[in-house]
Amino acid sequence: MLALSDAFEKMQASMGHIKLHIPGPVEVSEKTYKAFCAPMIGHRGQGYKDLVAKIQPQLQQLLSTKQLVYLSTSSAWGVMEGSIRNLVSKKVLNCMCGAFSDKWLDVSRRCGKQADGLQVEWGSPIRAEAIDKKLATGEYDALTLIHNETSTGTMSPLAEIAALKRKYPDVMFIVDSVSSMTALPIKFDELGIDVLLAGTQKAFALPPGFAVFTCSPAALAKAATIKDRGYYFDFVEFQKNAEQSMTPSTPSISHTYALNSKLDEFFTEGLENRYARHKKTNQMTRDWAVKHGFTLFPEKGFESVTLTCVNNGAKPGGRTVDVAKLQKLVKEQGFLIDGGYGKIKGTTFRLSNMGDETEATMNQLYAALDKAMAQL
Numbered sequence: 371m372l373a374l375s376d377a378f379e380k381m382q383a384s385m386g387h388i389k390l391h392i393p394g395p396v397e398v399s400e401k402t403y404k405a406f407c408a409p410m411i412g413h414r415g416q417g418y419k420d421l422v423a424k425i426q427p428q429l430q431q432l433l434s435t436k437q438l439v440y441l442s443t444s445s446a447w448g449v450m451e452g453s454i455r456n457l458v459s460k461k462v463l464n465c466m467c468g469a470f471s472d473k474w475l476d477v478s479r480r481c482g483k484q485a486d487g488l489q490v491e492w493g494s495p496i497r498a499e500a501i502d503k504k505l506a507t508g509e510y511d512a513l514t515l516i517h518n519e520t521s522t523g524t525m526s527p528l529a530e531i532a533a534l535k536r537k538y539p540d541v542m543f544i545v546d547s548v549s550s551m552t553a554l555p556i557k558f559d560e561l562g563i564d565v566l567l568a569g570t571q572k573a574f575a576l577p578p579g580f581a582v583f584t585c586s587p588a589a590l591a592k593a594a595t596i597k598d599r600g601y602y603f604d605f606v607e608f609q610k611n612a613e614q615s616m617t618p619s620t621p622s623i624s625h626t627y628a629l630n631s632k633l634d635e636f637f638t639e640g641l642e643n644r645y646a647r648h649k650k651t652n653q654m655t656r657d658w659a660v661k662h663g664f665t666l667f668p669e670k671g672f673e674s675v676t677l678t679c680v681n682n683g684a685k686p687g688g689r690t691v692d693v694a695k696l697q698k699l700v701k702e703q704g705f706l707i708d709g710g711y712g713k714i715k716g717t718t719f720r721l722s723n724m725g726d727e728t729e730a731t732m733n734q735l736y737a738a739l740d741k742a743m744a745q746l
């Protein structure tokens with residue numbers, strides 16, 4: 371972790387900044403902010419095109435794809451909603467296992483689409499067998515899946531689910547990897563899925579307001595047949611513009627600069643090292659929880675590697691504490707942790723290790739947590 375410059379440290383202190391260990395947005399480095407503050411350029415000029423042309427192969431390598439990776443000036447939900455508008459003509463199956471994935475059913479219906487939910491208990495993953503049963507009815511032409519359900523800290527087995535695509539080639543597989551992309555390998559072409567998307571304020575550790583996504587040729591062909599897919603999130607427009615290293619409308623050029631800087635960091639560190647770092651710091655967080663007598667909220671074997679959802683009474687077993695008090699005691703030491711999301715607020719709490727966090731920075735968090743625990 372780079373030491374902060376005096377000026378940056380002073381600025382953060384003057385604003386009363388609390389270091390973010392919530393699972394998004396996550397802490398943004400000084401280096402990333404500096405890149406974000408690059409002087410403005412025109413988005414139809416050669417400078418911007420050169421910038422996008424430089425990062426495009428890095429994004430393709432990151433996602434293991436030959437497809438173009440698109441830049442969307444929106445949070446992840448823009449592309450999540452856009453996927454529904456672009457790819458659903460018959461009926462969509464929304465796989466639901468937590469707050470974000472549950473919401474996707476509501477969003478599908480708000481877009482005027484026929485939609486069914488495949489609901490499992492929060493903390494459980496989505497399994498291929500259950501999806502297979504639903505798709506076998508022939509009712510669906512699309513499904514949505516959240517790879518890493520951030521509200522419950524649960525990761526569904528993406529490869530196992532993606533393998534179903536071979537059995538149902540005409541169903542569009544739309545995958546949200548908002549809080550997992552860059553933290554573990556997700557090989558788009560090999561998985562054979564149709565859409566992969568992520569917002570950049572999670573594991574990318576960029577400021578919020580930007581998303582990246584890619585589409586299969588089949589998804590682009592399907593989108594072209596849909597009449598009311600709108601403009602701002604029209605996948606056909608994204609492809610047409612990306613071929614010229616551009617975006618349909620004026621993008622957040624600042625985010626593009628920041629993404630450029632971040633991608634250079636990823637490849638300097640090495641993707642494998644980055645993945646190993648997330649695995650290690652996540653294991654350290656799980657160990658911290660177990661050491662203090664807690665159990666983990668997700669079903670065993672399906673825990674996220676980017677955050678830890680600690681059980682605090684939502685499920686039987688393990689210790690419970692006053693989460694609001696824990697948050698307060700940790701905050702006084704300069705760290706913001708999450709007190710649980712939606713219906714498991716207070717009965718779980720979440721600690722993020724995604725983005726730039728290292729063993730050293732995580733140890734600072736555990737020290738603050740230890741001190742807080744001693745006062746509870």
Ligand SMILES: *Cc1c(COP(=O)(O)O)cnc(C)c1O
Nearest residue numbers: 445446447470518520548549569
């Ligand atoms: C944060 C998150 C979202 C929503 O992202 P926005 O940036 O708020 O649009 C969607 N899916 C997952 C898995 C998330 O973690």
